Amino acid sequence: MSRILLSVVSLVFLIGVFAFQFRQKVSSQSGSGRVVSNANYMGNRPINSNVSSIKGLSNIRHVDFKNFNVGWCGGDLFLRNGHAKYGDSDYDTADLKPVKYVDFNGDGKEEAFVSVDWTTSGSSGGGMNAYVFMLQNGTPVEIWSKCNERSGFVLRGKSIFYNYPEYLGDDAHCCPTFMTTDTYTWKGSDIVRIAKKRKRSTYR
Numbered sequence: 001m002s003r004i005l006l007s008v009v010s011l012v013f014l015i016g017v018f019a020f021q022f023r024q025k026v027s028s029q030s031g032s033g034r035v036v037s038n039a040n041y042m043g044n045r046p047i048n049s050n051v052s053s054i055k056g057l058s059n060i061r062h063v064d065f066k067n068f069n070v071g072w073c074g075g076d077l078f079l080r081n082g083h084a085k086y087g088d089s090d091y092d093t094a095d096l097k098p099v100k101y102v103d104f105n106g107d108g109k110e111e112a113f114v115s116v117d118w119t120t121s122g123s124s125g126g127g128m129n130a131y132v133f134m135l136q137n138g139t140p141v142e143i144w145s146k147c148n149e150r151s152g153f154v155l156r157g158k159s160i161f162y163n164y165p166e167y168l169g170d171d172a173h174c175c176p177t178f179m180t181t182d183t184y185t186w187k188g189s190d191i192v193r194i195a196k197k198r199k200r201s202t203y204r
Contacts (some may be wrong), residue, residue, distance in 0.1 A: 058139040060112045063133070063140050065099050069132060074146035077116065077129070089121035094129075104132065104158050104186040111143070113155050120149075127151045130160065132191060136145055144184070144191040160184040162192070166198065176201050 019147040027086055057063065066082040082096040101110040111134040112142050119126035132144040146153075151164040161183055165176035179202075183195035 059137050060110050065114055073145050091119050091121040094118040100155055102158055115153055158185055
C-alpha cells in the first residue's frame, strides 16, 4: 500500500514539474504583447524571423511591413504583400491596413502604428490586431499590442482608442455585456491606458 502511495505522490510531483516548465516556456514565448516598463524598452520582442534582414535601420519608415512577421500578441503572423492566410478555411485571412507614423514618446523619432484586419470562419467573424513598433539599435521592436475578436482601433493624434467586447459572468460568446473603449497614450516610459468607457452591448 505504501509503495502505491509513494508512486502516486511521485507521479503528481512529476506532473507538477512538467506543468511548471510548460508555463515557463509559454511565458517566455508570449512576452511581446506587453508595454515595456523601462526607458530602454528592453525585454520586448525583436521581430524574430525578420530581424536578420532588417538590422541597422535609421528610420522606422524603412521597415517593409507588407512583408513582415507582425506577430499575433505572442504568436506569429507572417504578412506577404500585406496579406496572410493563417488557417485552414478560406475565411481565415488577415490584411494590413495603412501604417501610420507617430512620435508617441516625443523624442523626435517616429514610431509605427500597425493594424491588421482579420476574418475567420468561427463565430466571432473576425477582428483587428494593432501594434506599435519602434526602432531600437536599428531593429524594429514591438512595444505595445492588442489582439481581440470583434475589436477595432482608431488613432487620433498620439492616442489609441481600442474598442472590444467585454464578457461578464455567463455571457454567451455571441452576446457580451459591454462594448468597451480603452484609451491608450504615452505616459512616462510606457504606452498606458488612461481611460475606460463601457457601453451596453446591442447584442443583448
